[in-house]
Amino acid sequence: MMKRILCALVTLLPGLGLAQPAKPARISAAPYFQQEVNYSIEVALDDKMHQLTGREELTYTNNSPTTLSFIWFHLWPNAYRDNSTAFARQQLRNGERKFQFAKAADRGYIDGLDFKVNGQAAKLEIDPNNPDIAKLLLPQRLAPGASVNITTPFRVKIPASFSRFGHVEQSYQITQWYPKPAVYDRRGWHQMPYLDQGEFYSEFGSFDVSITLPANYTVGATGELQNPDERARMDALATATARKATAKDFGSNLAFPPSDAATKTLRYKQDRVHDFAWFADKRYNVLKDTVTLASGRTVTSWVLFTNSEPEKWIKGLQDVNDALTYYSQWVGEYPYSAATAVDGALSAGSGMEYPMVTVTQPGAIVHEVGHNWFYGILGSNERDFPWLDEGVNSYEQLRVESRDNPQAGMLGDLYKSPKAVSALGVENLPGSALNLLPYQAMASRGLDQAVQGPGSAAFGQVNYSAIVYSKTAGLLKYLAGYLGQDKFDEAMRAYYTKWQFKHPYPEDMEAVFEETTGQKLDWFFREMLTNTREYDADIFATQQIGDLVKVLVRTDSPVLWSVPVSTVDAQGKILQTLWTKPFGDPEDEAQAQLDFRRENVTAVVVDAEYLTPQLNRRDDRLRLADGSFRRWEPLRLKPLLSVERWDRSVINWMPVLGANTSDKLMLGAAFYNGLLTTKRVQYLAMPMYSLSRNELNGIASLNLNVLPAKGSRQVTTGVTVQRFERYLKLEPSITVVLPHSAYDRPQHQFKLSTTSVDDQDEGVTNAISGEYAVRGGNALHNWTAHVELNQYDNKPTELINTGSALLLRAHATYERFYAPKKRASVRLFGGRFLTQSSKPAFVLGLSGSPDYRRQTAFLDRQQISNSVTAQLHQTDNRDGAFKAFVPGAVSSEWMSTLNLYADLPITKLGVFADFGATAERQLVGAGRAGQRLYYDAGLALPILRNVLEVYLPVAGSQYVDGLPRSRKEFTDRIRFVLNLNQANPFRLLNEKLAQ
Numbered sequence: 001m002m003k004r005i006l007c008a009l010v011t012l013l014p015g016l017g018l019a020q021p022a023k024p025a026r027i028s029a030a031p032y033f034q035q036e037v038n039y040s041i042e043v044a045l046d047d048k049m050h051q052l053t054g055r056e057e058l059t060y061t062n063n064s065p066t067t068l069s070f071i072w073f074h075l076w077p078n079a080y081r082d083n084s085t086a087f088a089r090q091q092l093r094n095g096e097r098k099f100q101f102a103k104a105a106d107r108g109y110i111d112g113l114d115f116k117v118n119g120q121a122a123k124l125e126i127d128p129n130n131p132d133i134a135k136l137l138l139p140q141r142l143a144p145g146a147s148v149n150i151t152t153p154f155r156v157k158i159p160a161s162f163s164r165f166g167h168v169e170q171s172y173q174i175t176q177w178y179p180k181p182a183v184y185d186r187r188g189w190h191q192m193p194y195l196d197q198g199e200f201y202s203e204f205g206s207f208d209v210s211i212t213l214p215a216n217y218t219v220g221a222t223g224e225l226q227n228p229d230e231r232a233r234m235d236a237l238a239t240a241t242a243r244k245a246t247a248k249d250f251g252s253n254l255a256f257p258p259s260d261a262a263t264k265t266l267r268y269k270q271d272r273v274h275d276f277a278w279f280a281d282k283r284y285n286v287l288k289d290t291v292t293l294a295s296g297r298t299v300t301s302w303v304l305f306t307n308s309e310p311e312k313w314i315k316g317l318q319d320v321n322d323a324l325t326y327y328s329q330w331v332g333e334y335p336y337s338a339a340t341a342v343d344g345a346l347s348a349g350s351g352m353e354y355p356m357v358t359v360t361q362p363g364a365i366v367h368e369v370g371h372n373w374f375y376g377i378l379g380s381n382e383r384d385f386p387w388l389d390e391g392v393n394s395y396e397q398l399r400v401e402s403r404d405n406p407q408a409g410m411l412g413d414l415y416k417s418p419k420a421v422s423a424l425g426v427e428n429l430p431g432s433a434l435n436l437l438p439y440q441a442m443a444s445r446g447l448d449q450a451v452q453g454p455g456s457a458a459f460g461q462v463n464y465s466a467i468v469y470s471k472t473a474g475l476l477k478y479l480a481g482y483l484g485q486d487k488f489d490e491a492m493r494a495y496y497t498k499w500q501f502k503h504p505y506p507e508d509m510e511a512v513f514e515e516t517t518g519q520k521l522d523w524f525f526r527e528m529l530t531n532t533r534e535y536d537a538d539i540f541a542t543q544q545i546g547d548l549v550k551v552l553v554r555t556d557s558p559v560l561w562s563v564p565v566s567t568v569d570a571q572g573k574i575l576q577t578l579w580t581k582p583f584g585d586p587e588d589e590a591q592a593q594l595d596f597r598r599e600n601v602t603a604v605v606v607d608a609e610y611l612t613p614q615l616n617r618r619d620d621r622l623r624l625a626d627g628s629f630r631r632w633e634p635l636r637l638k639p640l641l642s643v644e645r646w647d648r649s650v651i652n653w654m655p656v657l658g659a660n661t662s663d664k665l666m667l668g669a670a671f672y673n674g675l676l677t678t679k680r681v682q683y684l685a686m687p688m689y690s691l692s693r694n695e696l697n698g699i700a701s702l703n704l705n706v707l708p709a710k711g712s713r714q715v716t717t718g719v720t721v722q723r724f725e726r727y728l729k730l731e732p733s734i735t736v737v738l739p740h741s742a743y744d745r746p747q748h749q750f751k752l753s754t755t756s757v758d759d760q761d762e763g764v765t766n767a768i769s770g771e772y773a774v775r776g777g778n779a780l781h782n783w784t785a786h787v788e789l790n791q792y793d794n795k796p797t798e799l800i801n802t803g804s805a806l807l808l809r810a811h812a813t814y815e816r817f818y819a820p821k822k823r824a825s826v827r828l829f830g831g832r833f834l835t836q837s838s839k840p841a842f843v844l845g846l847s848g849s850p851d852y853r854r855q856t857a858f859l860d861r862q863q864i865s866n867s868v869t870a871q872l873h874q875t876d877n878r879d880g881a882f883k884a885f886v887p888g889a890v891s892s893e894w895m896s897t898l899n900l901y902a903d904l905p906i907t908k909l910g911v912f913a914d915f916g917a918t919a920e921r922q923l924v925g926a927g928r929a930g931q932r933l934y935y936d937a938g939l940a941l942p943i944l945r946n947v948l949e950v951y952l953p954v955a956g957s958q959y960v961d962g963l964p965r966s967r968k969e970f971t972d973r974i975r976f977v978l979n980l981n982q983a984n985p986f987r988l989l990n991e992k993l994a995q
Contacts, residue, residue: 030186034502036061037181037205045213045280047170047259052156053112056178061147064184068142070135071150072182072191073124078132079194080108080159080166086130086193087163092778093744094197094461095995097820099162100780108159108166113179115152122150130193133182152179161346163196164359168345170256173359175277175352176200183381185503192383197464198456199375199382199389204501206271213266213280214259220304220342221278222355223270230266234302237286244285250310257282270356272335272501274379277354279342285310287317291324293333299324305343305362312362316341319362323369326400330489331373332496339372341365367397377500385506386456386464387529391472398473402431409435425642425650433610433643436474437676438466443532444615444677444705446713447993449741451475451529452506460743461995471613472529478611479524482562482579483517491516523560523582528613534707535613537563537606539622540591549596549624551604557584565594566608567601572647574608575600605646615677620646641675656686660857661864662725664692675986680705697723712738722854725861727759729854746776747994755853761862763796765852781816792852794841803841806834809879824902829880832894840892846880846916846934847871847889857980875951877977882914884936884953885975893919901940910940912951931957947982951975 038061043054062068079087083100091099115122120139127133142148156177159166165175182191183201190201207223218237225231244250259282268276284304291299301320305313320341328334336356344351344359351360353371360368370393374380380388401408409431421427426434442448442463449463451472459468480488495504495512510525534557541552553563560582567575580592596604606612606620614620635649642650651671658666668688673679682705687698703718714737722729733753739745755767768791775784788809796802808831815825831844843850848871851858856878858870868874872885880897882889897916904910916934936956942949953973955963964970981987 031065032186032502033063033065035063035181035184035203037203038207039178039205039276040208041178041276042210043178043212044263045172045174045211045217047172047214050158050167052154052158052174052177054156054178055151055153057149057151058181059147059149060142060181062142062144065144067144068138068184070137071142072184072189073134073136074176074180074182074191074194075110075113075126075132075134076176076180076194077108077110077156077159077165080162081131082107085132087132087195090195090197090457091162092780095779097779097817100817101820102160102162106160108157110154110156110179112155113152115150118149127191132194133191154179163194164346164352166346170259170282171345172280173344173346174279175354175359178276183503187505190381190383195383195457197459197461199386200275201381201383201503202274202379204272204274204379206269207273207276208267208269209276209278210265210267211278211280212263214282215262215264216257216260216282217280218282218284218286218304219266219278219280220284220302220340220357221266221268222273222276222357223268224337226267226269227264230264234286235288237284238288238302241285241287245287245310245314248311250285250307252307254283254307270336273355273376275354277357277359279304279344279357279359281306281343281345283307284343285313287314289317289321291321293324293328295333297333299334299336300338302338302340303342303365304340308343309362313343316362316365319365320369322400323366323397326403327370327373327396330396330399331492332377332500334372335377335500336372339369341369366400367393370397370400373496378496379501379503380505381503382456384455385452386459386468387451387472388504388506388509390468391451392476394469394473395476398431398435398477405431407431407434423639425636425638425645425648429643429645430610432474432477433645435470435477436610436613437470437643438462439471439474439613440615440677441989442466442993443534443613444674444679444707445990445993446707446737446740448532450532453530458743462993463743474611474613475524475528478613479521481564481609481611482524483519487517523562527559528561531559533557533559533709534615535561536616537612537614538619539565539604539606542604542622542624544598544624547598549598549601549604551594551596552591553580553594553606554591555584556590560585561612563592564607564609564611565596566605567596568603568605568608569600570602574605577608608646616680617644617646618649637671644677656688658688658697659859660725661860661868662862663690663697666690666697668698675989678705699723708740710740712736713740724857726761727757727854729755729757731755731853743995746774749773757852757854763794766793766795767791767853769853777815779817781814783812783814785812786810790853792842796841803837803839805836805840805842807842807844808832808834809844811881819905822903822905825900827881827899827901828897829899830894830896831879831891833892836892843890843892844879844895844918845871845890846895846897846918847882847885848875848877849879850890851876851878855981857978859978873975875975875977876979880914880916882916882934882936882956883912883938883940883951883975884914884956884958884973886934886936886956886958889916889918889934889957891918891920895919903942908941910942911937912940913937914956944983947979949977951977 038059040057041054043052045052060071079085088099113124115124115136117139122139123137125135161168165177166173176194181203182189183203283306287303289301291301293299301317301324303313303317303320320339324334324339338356340357342359350364351358351368353368353375355376358368374393375382375389382389398409407430439448449459449467451467491513494516495509498512499508506525510521514521537553537555539551540554543550551565553565555563561584562582563580564577566577569575576596578594580594583592584590601624603621603623607614638650638652640652640654642652652673652675653669653671656668656670666688668686670684670686672684674682682703684701687696690697699722701718701720703716706715708715716735719732731753733751735749735751737749751771753769757765769788771788773786777783790807793804794802811827811829813825813827815823817823856876858874859868861870863869880895881899895918897914900913902911914936918932921932934957936953938951938953940949940951958973
């Protein structure tokens with residue numbers, strides 16, 4: 001669903017640059033061939049043991065020019081075997097721990113294999129790195145044009161709900177379940193482990209599958225059902241369900257009825273498909289309809305669903321019909337006899353497609369049924385080129401959904417709420433504007449990836465949706481606009497006709513589109529789809545001559561692209577749209593001229609219909625009021641967030657509330673831009689009025705964001721002003737984030753800042769700071785490291801000694817989960833003053849830092865209260881990070897600590913222990929002198945992890961004898977951390993999108 005946030009610093013850091021991948025070359029035109037695999041499978045379901053027992057026989061025909069000595073096989077149920085599989089590793093990379101801590105009884109596997117080739121025993125070599133891939137060694141080599149018969153029994157333990165294959169109680173989703181040869185094509189073998197993010201590539205052929213299971217199960221499957229009695233039973237169920245739909249009498253019972261003692265064997269047959277899936281549940285309602293295609297052929301449509309959302313599934317039958325109708329019209333006629341959508345209980349995203357059948361949520365039916373064309377019939381390599389499947393299908397899906405609603409789209413549900421429409425300021429916006437929003441969120445932070453380039457597994461978790469689905473669909477809509485919808489559809493139909501039941505690659509789609517349209521389209525297929533360039537165009541001159549408006553369009557893009565420009569009238573209605581020729585390459589002209597009719601034109605707009613992948617639209621309109629004078633649009637205030645548009649300017653805002661013991665209650669508001677998409681110039685103004693002091697406090701920041709083409713991901717130069725508690729802070733800074741794209745590698749950040757804090761009580765403290773931070777890991781364990789060098793200088797009031805110091809700090813943390821929601825962590829800290837004035841003015845704190853740079857929002861920095869006092873009761877968990885407050889435990893030389901923490905099982909509480917040492921012997925506790933070593937231990941209550949936590953020290957150096965002597969001594973030592981920076985919505989969104 002939450003994408004895709006200097007120049008001087010870039011020039012100082014040339015070593016950060018990394019080579020860009022070379023432009024993709026056309027694959028040499030190797031002779032096309034296609035293997036054929038025909039299956040006969042018999043399988044029985046044991047719904048008590050949750051397992052399948054079966055036998056497979058297949059005929060493999062070698063149509064390649066190569067003699068084969070082996071065949072790669074997929075044994076994908078083994079992906080659920082243990083935590084060493086590619087699936088298990090990907091789950092952790094994508095933030096999921098459910099499978100990692102699954103019980104053995106909930107895991108899955110395939111065994112009982114005994115392969116024979118033409119009746120001879122054959123050796124099966126399991127891939128040492130992937131138990132779900134195996135090489136079948138052929139007893140005799142298979143010559144070109146020859147076929148071989150392969151048989152094996154098999155047993156499959158069906159896993160619980162972790163991905164596409166499994167069961168929830170007695171609801172079964174049987175997919176990727178049988179031994180299956182990998183594809184061998186003109187690019188070689190394509191053996192691949194099962195992945196949750198990343199789909200499949202299989203050989204076409206025929207299936208003859210017999211399924212034995214208890215008689216009261218209802219099944220939806222690939223293929224044509226061969227049993228007359230079961231076909232009559234399905235018709236009877238459809239009639240009964242139709243009566244329920246009329247009476248709106250489904251009830252809410254979702255319990256599983258007992259399984260019949262008697263069994264039935266259902267047989268399905270189908271040719272020209274490359275996979276077989278089936279779904280079984282005893283609770284299914286059934287609805288049936290038919291669609292007549294343009295050729296006169298009739299296709300049966302089915303939906304099978306439980307009582308959970310019957311109204312949506314009733315509408316879902318029409319969605320199946322719509323997909324069959326319009327995909328057949330725009331892409332090519334549906335070749336099979338039926339299409340089925342079933343309600344699934346497993347976690348497969350919003351749905352998952354298989355030939356002739358899909359498991360889905362009711363809102364995703366058009367998309368999932370549409371996969372019969374893009375995956376089912378056009379059998380592209382989804383693992384390496386997911387956009388050929390998900391992206392192209394998403395484009396056609398959105399066309400179906402926008403027939404009656406031009407605002408339909410990936411985020412189209414927003415339009416169902418008038419309040420949301422008004423709040424977000426998306427009135428009258430086309431669906432394409434919202435469809436590109438996830439991509440823009442990623443790209444504006446330097447987090448996007450090319451549509452074509454990395455395979456499925458290499459995409460970031462958010463990018464897999466934002467780029468593969470949304471951006472691809474948007475770019476194809478852009479291409480349709482450039483070519484014209486009729487020409488685009490003609491090319492798509494030609495692509496379908498030529499490559500149906502085959503394995504097309506991107507260059508095959510490009511070749512058909514170029515041949516059909518008569519245009520060179522490498523600038524789109526081999527540039528736009530393969531880069532992450534910033535696209536931006538504007539109108540820099542107009543001239544009115546007679547009945548014409550001549551418009552000069554300029555682009556800073558370093559690659560070719562075509563820019564749509566429209567004229568609009570006074571009401572913003574589009575009068576005429578023209579496209580430039582593709583331009584923008586450094587060796588080409590950087591500008592183009594378009595001639596428009598003058599009548600009723602009040603303004604000229606770049607990309608008025610939101611088709612291009614631009615990030616900045618604020619300079620897209622040029623009014624003609626006085627020839628060529630750009631005007632700001634009327635400024636509007638919108639709460640929380642908004643979508644950038646060319647016809648209005650918006651400032652977002654939200655109310656804020658603050659309090660501390662010095663300023664008391666403060667009321668205010670935050671005004672900002674760029675919450676969803678980071679802007680090149682980003683600002684935040686958060687004035688807060690102190691009702692007690694009758695003065696204005698708050699925070700303001702201004703940042704310039706640069707997205708380098710290589711090396712670093714983002715460079716931000718900014719300045720922050722902050723006023724609270726009788727101090728004023730000014731901090732300019734520059735931050736570099738790198739590498740350019742790394743979703744499974746450590747993330748690095750460099751920051752250089754200068755800080756000036758003018759405190760009415762403590763004088764002026766200046767600091768120059770250089771920081772380096774790195775983080776890595778996955779859902780099971782993560783680690784961070786941070787090194788900071790600070791040059792401090794203090795210009796005191798009369799009561800404070802002047803001083804300066806050079807301080808080096810470093811800490812590292814490691815955190816690991818020992819249960820799905822329980823973790824343990826260790827932190828090591830070390831700090832040392834490299835230089836210090838003769839009268840030390842700066843110290844390291846064992847129980848938290850003195851916060852010279854005002855990095856923490858303390859409730860009582862002035863130490864007025866008896867309950868939330870800074871340091872004594874509230875800590876910032878920096879420096880020594882002792883959870884207990886140890887009086888006097890500071891150092892002006894060096895300090896080192898070890899901090900341990902673990903969540904307790906069952907309860908929400910955790911336990912902590914801290915151990916530390918300082919250079920000096922300190923006066924601590926009740927007047928005890930000479931101590932250099934310290935410890936504490938106690939309980940922790942994480943109310944909001946890393947934001948608000950309460951610590952209850954039960955032992956430690958803070959007590960005279962290591963333990964509290966009274967209840968009051970214990971309660972007085974309770975501390976807490978309140979880290980508001982961790983709850984910053986800008987920070988939270990940035991971190992989520994970077995996963």
